[in-house]
Amino acid sequence: MNTYHDCIPCFLQQTLHAARLVTRDEKIHEQVIRAVLKEAADMDLGLPPPAMGKRIYGIIRRVSGSADPYASIKKTYNQFALGLYPEFKAKVAGSSTPLETALRLAIAGNIIDFGVNSQIDPTRVYETINQALSQELAGNLNGFAQDVRSAQNILYLGDNAGEIVFDRLLIEHLPLEKITFAVRGAPVINDATLADAKAVGLTSLVRVIDNGSDAPGTLMDECSETFKHAFAQADLVIAKGQGNYESLSEVNHNIYFIFKVKCRVVAAHIGLEPGSLAVKKNTKAPA
């Protein structure tokens, strides 16, 4: 999807939240805001929002001098989610519909997103995940289950640190030998990288690759050849999170987008209410 005019005030809001998270120095906040305003004035609105996200967080890294400003947040949420893992693994195991329960949890875990929403804390995450067990799924659960059964080669695109523990719960109910799990190629916001996949035990469960890019989404043109090859080979892509939806919604491939709808722009684009648990097959998927 394109970048909408409504995304622009939100970029500035995210910039301010992110700058404040990284440092208390108001001089740095101001430098970051001015640089983002300059960048935004000339941005290409034909590109998806993660293209601007990549630039914003690049500016934050450059101005703050920190290569990975969300490092401690990522660590905290990986550990927090690993702490919840036994409880929710038992819920999945005890469920009469384990795949659906695992899917709900994986989608709900998508709340751990410091891009759209910097107002999160462990209590809110825990509540959201519990709520998801009874909230209606918006989309085609049966289609998803069928496509998973018939696929030979599944590429699962992860989103955020912490959240990937809930992806692991879902992956444990998918055919492990067919799965490749992909993370970002470099730190951006609290998006998961190889270190996070390792920290939560995904690397010892399935093949894990990185996409070679530092965008908070999947901008195909910027991804590595290895990643592009894995994408082309996959007969099913499971794309987690809003950033992956925003950047892949127009890509002609068999993709299931699974995420928690977190803003009005994406809600309008996908045709669901904010807060929905989306399980949507790409409308551009080959017949």
Next chain:
Amino acid sequence: MNTYHDCIPCFLQQTLHAARLVTRDEKIHEQVIRAVLKEAADMDLGLPPPAMGKRIYGIIRRVSGSADPYASIKKTYNQFALGLYPEFKAKVAGSSTPLETALRLAIAGNIIDFGVNSQIDPTRVYETINQALSQELAGNLNGFAQDVRSAQNILYLGDNAGEIVFDRLLIEHLPLEKITFAVRGAPVINDATLADAKAVGLTSLVRVIDNGSDAPGTLMDECSETFKHAFAQADLVIAKGQGNYESLSEVNHNIYFIFKVKCRVVAAHIGLEPGSLAVKKNTKAPA
């Protein structure tokens, strides 16, 4: 007060709302947004927010080619408020504390502000004004009444069209011969100009001047000599609305700020909750 970092996403939000109010042409929206982003990148944060407001609405007028994009909104709200005038005039007359009741109504009328909040409609305005009759006033009502009694020369700075009908209700309970009412010098947002003061009958009630400026507030450096003289001569200034508060809060003069607190930044600055009906004497007022 200075411009805060939190004002910046809000400027962009206001820009987008205003551009959409003025035209449906998305190409114009984009032009306006890009121009505002460029302007904001180099803005002087030491100036109060109305300095940026002036620039934003200047851009909107220039790009849209409309000298007064809010003309019909101003007319609508003048007429709407004039329609309510008899009802509320009777409420003031029937009140055991008419000055207080008129003051509440004047402050509540400040809800008709298309700058901070573009989500207003006549129903919401009517509800807000009725609510104000029982809502606690935040500030010093007795001090205000005393200062009005002892003043020889009162300058009343108006804010928005429509709202000035409620200012009229208050002014009718002040010593008319001592009052000068001031409006903006040129159209900006839905702020009242001379035409509005005339339309609601203020010009036949008291002396009315304009301030010579098109800022949505009172930037003294940009005001006319006539206005500056009137300001200097006044031993009491009644400044209506957030824009006047933002631009005059550091000015060393005997000023009462009366307005509905409409954003978190101003709320924090003045030390009141958003939604409060503020009656605050300038902390910089001479002893």
